[in-house]
Amino acid sequence: MSYAVVASRALDGVQAPPVMVEVHLANGLPSFTLVGLADTEVKEARERVRAALAQSGFExxxxxRITVNLAPADLPKESARFDLPMALGILAAQGIIDPQRLTGWEFAGELSLAGALRPVTGAVALALGARQAGVNRGLVLPADSAVLAARVPGLEVRSATHLGEVVQSLLPQGESLPLAQPTAPVQSRVGPDLAEVRGQAAARRALEIAAAGGHSLLLIGPPGSGKSMLAQRLPGLLPPMSDEEALESAALQGLGAGGLDPTDWRTRPVRSPHHSASSVALVGGGSPPRPGEISLAHGGVLFLDELPEFARSALEALREPLESGHVTISRAARQARFPARFQLVAAMNPCPCGWLGAQAATGRACRCAPDTVARYQARISGPLLDRIDMQVEVPATRPDELLSGPAGESTAAVVARVRPVQELQRTRQGGPNATLAGDALDLHAVLVPAARQFLQNAAQQLGWSGRSIHRVLRVARTIADLAGRDWVDIADVAEAMQYRRVISGA
Structure with a gap:
């Protein structure tokens, strides 16, 4: 037998299309040819496979003349996950392994020169791709990757630490590889408590509304007023992730530069990139395309501190994902689509020096000219502000209130009010109020006549766009849910309108 086929999978964005690794041995001048649109990492597998087979005791x-084809030929292949399938294909083509025993499995793994198996990128994405394809094949992965892939239900995942173990399991009398077991669930991490935030009653109320309805939030205030403290406590108010949400988030995290930490399972991601991050770092890109911060924050929180200091191009790139919940990265040769349904929390100073409006509490006066303040705030474009549900002023706290004031309400107390509202929205419309649109918004955000007239008059006077009106309706629906009302009253609309008037022009 001089021909063998081994099943594997590539990564195309967050998808994992199947790849058949075909190996053919022929007489002729000795060579090792690799075809099938493979990048540099895959081509380097020739040397890794050669050394790994020799060090593992195989001929x-x-x-x-060795020819390895990665089919389909028009699908780009990257990373070292094809090392293991290539090595097994060469052994099967020599007759050392029965090729029929390979048909029930898909393989992925990087080989060291000594034959040890190293983890692969995107293990959860590979497992999800195998499950979604509905093929009747199990998955063989390196031990560290198999622990992650084993989280995917309905799929048989086997783990191995060395090439020799995999080969031994494929021999007629060989023992099966052990089933991969997911790591035991860890206790949820306890985040910072809202009780540590003193004062700021209005900002705390806005944070509660944002958590209850999944709304985006912009915090505006002088340095040290507590903007970052409030933002860091939002994740503690969010509901736990469902299994499907956790799998989708884990698949994206596994594609990032740092990979997925198994202890972060079912923990909502929190991403806080520095303001020097480029638009590619935020929305994703590269070749092959990789997810950016907004996709790594999918299902969690994206915190952008010092918002006006971000590059204008990076901020404008957020506009479409905030609206659609996904981002499409197009290149000349290929296109990748990543989910990006995140909750945006941003913070900024009111002016370049930061002390606008803080003199009464801190004694420090703003030295910025009015046109300087206007130019600074104009770094956040109107279309981007239009897509942020809530703008909240976080004033400076007086020293006596900070040192002697009572502790704020705890996270647990706020969660007790927010969690029933989150469950209500999931039952009523299948998601948070922030995602309501079209007929669903008309159906669930029912305004009493006085509230409808009030909103209509205000929107006409303020020149609001249709998007602004809809966002006020969503926030008002959340405020009514917190109050236990089935309808939206005029007080709900009035409070929701307050959260869109901090920056002029919003």
Whole structure:
């Protein structure tokens, strides 16, 4: 037998299309040819596979012409996950392994020169791709990757630490590889408590509304007023992730530069990129395309501190994902689509020096000219502000209130009010109020006549766009949910309108 086929999978964005690794041995000048649109990492597999087979005690066919084809040929292949399938294909083509025993499995793994198996990128994405394809095949992965892939239900995942173990399991009398077991669930991490935030009653109220309805939030105030403290406590108010949400988030995290930490399972991601981040770092890009911060924050929180200091191009790139919940990265040769349904929390100073309006509490006066303040705030474009549900002023706190004031309400107390509202929205419309649109918004955000007239008059006077009106309706629906009302009253609309007037022109 001089021909063998081994099943594997590539990564195309967050998708994992199947790849068949075909190996053919022929007489002729000795060579090792790799075809099938493979990048540099894949081509380097020739040397890794050669050394790994020799160090594992298997004969490498030095005197044969070896051709490895990664099909389909028009799908780009990257990373070292094809090392293991190539090595097994060479052994099967020599007759050391029965090719029929390979048909029930898909393989992925990087080989060290000594034959040890190293983790692969996107293990959860590979497992999800195998499950969604509905093929009747199990998955064999390196041990560290198999622990993550085993989280995907309905799929048989086997783990191995060395090439020799995999080969031994494929022999007629060999023992099966052990089933991969997901790591035991860890206790949820306890985040910072809202009780540590003194004062700021209005900002705390806005944070509660944002958590209850999944709304985006912009905090505006002088340095040290507590903007970052409030933002860091939002994740503690969010509901736990469902299994499907956790799998989708884990698949994206596994594609990031740092990979997925198994202890972060079912923990909502919190991403806080520095303001020097480029638009590619935020929305994703590269070749092959990789997810950016907004996709790594999918299902969690994206915190952008010092919002006006971000590059204008980076901020404008957020506009479409905030509206659609996904981002499409197009390149000349390929296109990748990543989910990006995140909750945006941003913070900024009111002016370049930061002390606008803080003199009464801190004694420090703002030295910025009015046109300087206007130019600074104009770094956040109107279309982007239009897509942020709530703008909240976080004033400076007086020293006596900070040092002697009572502790604020705890996170647990706020969660007790927010969690029933989150469950209500999931039952009523299948998601948070922030995602209501079209007929669903008309159906669930029912205004009493006085509230409808009030909103209509205010929107006409303020020149609001249709998007602004809809966002006020969503926030008002959340305020009514917190109050236990089935309808939206005029007080709900009035409070929601307050959260869109901090920056002029919003």
């Amino acid at each position: 490498f066919p030095h005197n044969r």
